[in-house]
Amino acid sequence: MDTNNNQHKLCHINPDWCWLSRVKRIFKITDIMPDFLFRKIILISGLSILILTIMILVSLVTNSMLSIKTFGFKFFTARVWDPVFDQYGSFPFIAGTLLTSFLALIISVPFSLAISLYLGGEFIKEKSFFAGFLKNSIDLLSGIPSVVYGFFGLFLIVPIVRYIQMKFGVEPYGVGIFTASIVLAIMIIPFSASLGREVIEMVPAEIKEAGYSLGSTRFEVIRYIILPYCKSGIIAGVLLALGRAIGETMAVTMVVGNSNIMPSNIFSPANTMASVIANEFAEAIKELHFSSLIEIGVVLFFVTTVISISGKIIIRKFAIRT
Amino acid sequence: MESEVLKIENFSAGFGKCFVLKDINFSVQQNKITAIMGPSGCGKTTLIRCINRMHEFSPGAVYSGRILLHGEDIYSINPIIVRRKIGMVFQRPNPFPTMSIYDNVLSGFILNGIRLKKEEKDQIVFNALQKSGLWEEVKDNLHRRGTFLSGGQQQRLCIARALAMNPDILLLDEPTSSLDPKSTLLIEQLMEELKQSITILIVTHNIAQAARISDYVAFLYLGELIEFGPSKKIFTAPENKKTEEYLTGKFG
Numbered sequence: 337m338d339t340n341n342n343q344h345k346l347c348h349i350n351p352d353w354c355w356l357s358r359v360k361r362i363f364k365i366t367d368i369m370p371d372f373l374f375r376k377i378i379l380i381s382g383l384s385i386l387i388l389t390i391m392i393l394v395s396l397v398t399n400s401m402l403s404i405k406t407f408g409f410k411f412f413t414a415r416v417w418d419p420v421f422d423q424y425g426s427f428p429f430i431a432g433t434l435l436t437s438f439l440a441l442i443i444s445v446p447f448s449l450a451i452s453l454y455l456g457g458e459f460i461k462e463k464s465f466f467a468g469f470l471k472n473s474i475d476l477l478s479g480i481p482s483v484v485y486g487f488f489g490l491f492l493i494v495p496i497v498r499y500i501q502m503k504f505g506v507e508p509y510g511v512g513i514f515t516a517s518i519v520l521a522i523m524i525i526p527f528s529a530s531l532g533r534e535v536i537e538m539v540p541a542e543i544k545e546a547g548y549s550l551g552s553t554r555f556e557v558i559r560y561i562i563l564p565y566c567k568s569g570i571i572a573g574v575l576l577a578l579g580r581a582i583g584e585t586m587a588v589t590m591v592v593g594n595s596n597i598m599p600s601n602i603f604s605p606a607n608t609m610a611s612v613i614a615n616e617f618a619e620a621i622k623e624l625h626f627s628s629l630i631e632i633g634v635v636l637f638f639v640t641t642v643i644s645i646s647g648k649i650i651i652r653k654f655a656i657r658t
Numbered sequence: 659m660e661s662e663v664l665k666i667e668n669f670s671a672g673f674g675k676c677f678v679l680k681d682i683n684f685s686v687q688q689n690k691i692t693a694i695m696g697p698s699g700c701g702k703t704t705l706i707r708c709i710n711r712m713h714e715f716s717p718g719a720v721y722s723g724r725i726l727l728h729g730e731d732i733y734s735i736n737p738i739i740v741r742r743k744i745g746m747v748f749q750r751p752n753p754f755p756t757m758s759i760y761d762n763v764l765s766g767f768i769l770n771g772i773r774l775k776k777e778e779k780d781q782i783v784f785n786a787l788q789k790s791g792l793w794e795e796v797k798d799n800l801h802r803r804g805t806f807l808s809g810g811q812q813q814r815l816c817i818a819r820a821l822a823m824n825p826d827i828l829l830l831d832e833p834t835s836s837l838d839p840k841s842t843l844l845i846e847q848l849m850e851e852l853k854q855s856i857t858i859l860i861v862t863h864n865i866a867q868a869a870r871i872s873d874y875v876a877f878l879y880l881g882e883l884i885e886f887g888p889s890k891k892i893f894t895a896p897e898n899k900k901t902e903e904y905l906t907g908k909f910g
Contacts, residue, residue, distance in 0.1 A: 540752070542748060542750055542752040543752050543754055543755065545712060545715070545748065545752070546748065546752045546753075546754065546816070546819075547754075547765075547769055548712060548715065548741065549710060549712060549741055549745070549746040549748075549820075550741065550742070550745075550765060550766040550769055550770070550819070550820070550823060551738045551739065551740075551741035551742035551766065551769075551770060551823070552738070552766075552769035552770055553738060556769045556770065556771065557769070560765075560768055560769050561754060561756070561769070564756035564757075565755065565756055567756075
């Protein structure tokens with residue numbers, strides 16, 4: 337204020353200084369204020385995410401306290417889940433989740449790798465119509481709601497699996513772990529494929545050319561240069577997809593068979609952690625039932641956290657220092 | 659007494675409808691250094707990329723005419739065989755960042771799926787690194803990644819990588835343009851030694867470098883071969899006025 341007044345007085349002596357003080361005032365309002373506000377907004381948004389995460393964890397843990405106290409560690413190893421007799425062991429669901437997600441991963445990796453290599457520019461010389469079409473349809477696939485995938489699974493995959501089951505001589509339920517894995521695989525392909533495409537596009541043209549100049553074929557360049565270079569990115573994409581597969585609820589619930597018995601083979605109907613919550617949450621009147629379901633939620637929370645952290649560790653470990 | 663390794667006949671190349679190279683004719687002599695020089699954008703790099711058929715990776719690449727390697731048109735042979743016979747070193751050093759120095763030298767074999775015994779591998783790595791003058795500097799770090807080396811060392815590693823495949827011709831595309839004077843000098847000395855056993859074709863926009871190392875010079879301007887001949891003659895008494903203007907620094 338003081339300086340402003342002084343400058344204002346100075347304006348009478350020399351009009352040029354008046355212009356200077358006005359410029360300074362303009363800078364104060366339009367330049368410094370937004371910067372200050374912007375910084376605060378960003379800080380608040382960042383903090384709110386942190387608080388939200390902690391709040392989710394706290395509310396999950398407090399609501400599942402009853403089950404944690406009643407069953408202790410046996411909750412994870414017991415194989416019987418029977419709401420009628422108040423017996424809750426989550427092992428069948430942990431097994432169901434792990435089986436469906438890893439099976440889905442095994443099914444999806446070859447496809448997503450092939451798609452990402454194709455779209456990453458290794459097999460298309462110029463931007464072709466087909467490549468653009470494929471790229472858009474992959475984006476479209478990742479936007480389709482989970483329920484729709486569930487219907488797709490029921491109408492198309494279930495009859496096919498039933499046919500396979502009859503050929504193998506297993507009871508032809510149609511629904512079960514294998515069906516859920518196929519539906520999950522289809523759902524996660526767009527994610528790992530688009531992430532893979534991004535890392536493959538980032539391989540420097542120079543090292544690809546160096547490979548070709550040594551007389552190698554396209555396959556050899558992919559095998560010995562592009563894939564080693566993209567290893568960490570591809571693994572990260574796969575882990576991201578795994579995280580999604582583990583948490584996926586709606587589509588899985590529709591095709592997994594919803595049986596609380598320990599699965600005996602990959603065709604048997606089962607339940608995953610997410611699907612059992614979705615199935616029984618509305619009818620969980622007993623306090624212990626309710627809190628056991630929430631404890632499964634806590635497990636899901638930790639499993640996904642562990643996966644995302646290990647993904648970050650892998651990226652850091654394999655990162656190429658150039 | 660002198661024999662032709664490579665003969666370029668009525669060769670034109672370009673992208674789509676735009677021809678960057680127009681009707682090039684000259685031949686490369688065995689165990690000599692042939693320099694291709696000219697101002698930026700005159701088609702030097704395109705020409706050298708045509709010689710080991712890297713040009714066709716560019717979108718819309720077209721060409722006409724013939725390039726004969728030992729009398730055989732390289733465009734009638736499988737490009738993979740051509741590239742094994744004609745090694746290439748690029749403008750920017752590009753060792754494979756995922757491989758160790760040892761594997762980088764052997765990368766030509768690894769990439770082509772050729773399996774070698776341990777002793778053979780050691781021998782090839784030793785020979786190639788000796789030839790490229792890098793052995794003394796890296797012999798204790800052979801199994802570390804090549805990316806910690808300096809720019810000049812990386813470029814010599816790239817030369818070693820090309821030499822390991824035992825090519826007939828080594829193409830160098832402005833190999834020293836991203837290097838400091840000391841590394842440049844080392845690589846120039848290296849080329850002098852290498853020409854005992856190999857034919858070298860180098861692209862350069864550095865007139866002094868061409869004068870120092872080359873036996874033959876091709877001067878390209880706007881995609882046309884203006885003059886070709888022994889370096890001594892071109893640098894002392896160029897026939898074409900354009901060449902003289904370029905050499906005296908009037909343009910380029």
